[in-house]
Every structure is written in C-alpha cells, then in structure tokens.
Amino acid sequence: MLENIFMKKNYTDNDIEKYKNWLKENLSEEKYIHSIGTMEQAVKLAKKFNVECENKIKVAALLHDCAKCFTIDKLKEHIKNNQDICIDFDLANYKTYHAPVGCCVAKKEFNIDDEEIINAIKYHTVGRVGMNDFEKIVFLSDKIEPKTRNAEFRNMILNELDKNNGLNRAVLLCFKTTIKSLLDRNLPICKSSINTYNYILSTVIEKK
C-alpha cells in the first residue's frame, strides 16, 4: 500500500509540490510532463471561464492520471478492493480503469475528500451526465495540454472554446472525435461515454 502522507484539506502550494514529488516517483517521465501540462492548462481555462478555485483545480488536474502507470493487475486489485468508489463505474474498456483507481488513490491515500476533485479525477475519461464546469475543465485540459498533446486537435478545441457556450461545445467535439476513433478501430465504447455524449449534445443543441 502507498504511504498515507497527505492529511490537509486546504490545498497550499506546498501540497502541490508534495503531490508533484509523489507523481515524479510514480509516473513515467512523459506522464509526469503531461500531468504538469494538464495542471497549467486547467488554470488557464479556469480563469477564462471564471471558475474560482485555482489550487483546487490544480490538484484535480495534477492528480487526474496518478494511477496511469499502475499495472493492469494492480488496477484490477484496487477496483476489487474499493467497490464503494468503483461500483458504479463502467468497466467496458480497461484503458479507463486508471480514472476510478486514481480517485481511490486521491481519496484513500492522499485524504482528498473534495467532491469536485474526486469527480473530476474519476470521470476524466468518460465524463458523466451532469458534469459541472470544474469537471469539464479538467476533462478538456487532459485532452489539449500543449506539452504532450496533438497541436492540431488542441487548436480545434481552442477554437470551440472561444465560441458561445464554448465549454460544452469543446467537450462535445472531444466526445465526437473519441467515439469516431473507437468505431474506426473496432474498439468497445463505454455506455457511460455515450450517455455523456447525449447529455452534452443536449446542452449544445438547446442553446443554439
């Protein structure tokens, strides 16, 4: 088991540094760079969309992939041992397992109990019906951070973000792109992704 080293509920710059150090030890270099990029991107989007919670969104974005480098066996073990957190999570695609497990790590090992942070980590792969702006920002920052993500896709999403109702439009474009890609590669699509797609679509269509 991981050492239980984080007890605070208010997130200071010192906490952020501790989380970074933990990630440095537990992620590949590329995933560590991606995590930093996601955090920096999330701060920018939070300012753009007036979500006032700088260090909170930093924590969620920084830790979103904290379980990304766990082996599949370790991920399955966490899921089995943390049914209280994972019971409602759609496990159709193993590539999404690190999201609920990351939530377990944040909750049980780092003592993070803030619901927005927990939800943002847990649903950063498949989203959820009713996801709020905080979750949407973490979701999008993961997809478009400039350090490791594709520049062309990033520019497409940034273009959506500048439009009216941009946050929802950008999330919708992400889901469309991901679902199309899964179809093209004959890969399974989680039902929860389709539910989120339908939900986000409704928020875009209704506001046209």
Ligand SMILES: [Fe+2]
């Ligand atoms: Fe992820």
Ligand SMILES: [Fe+2]
């Ligand atoms: Fe990520």
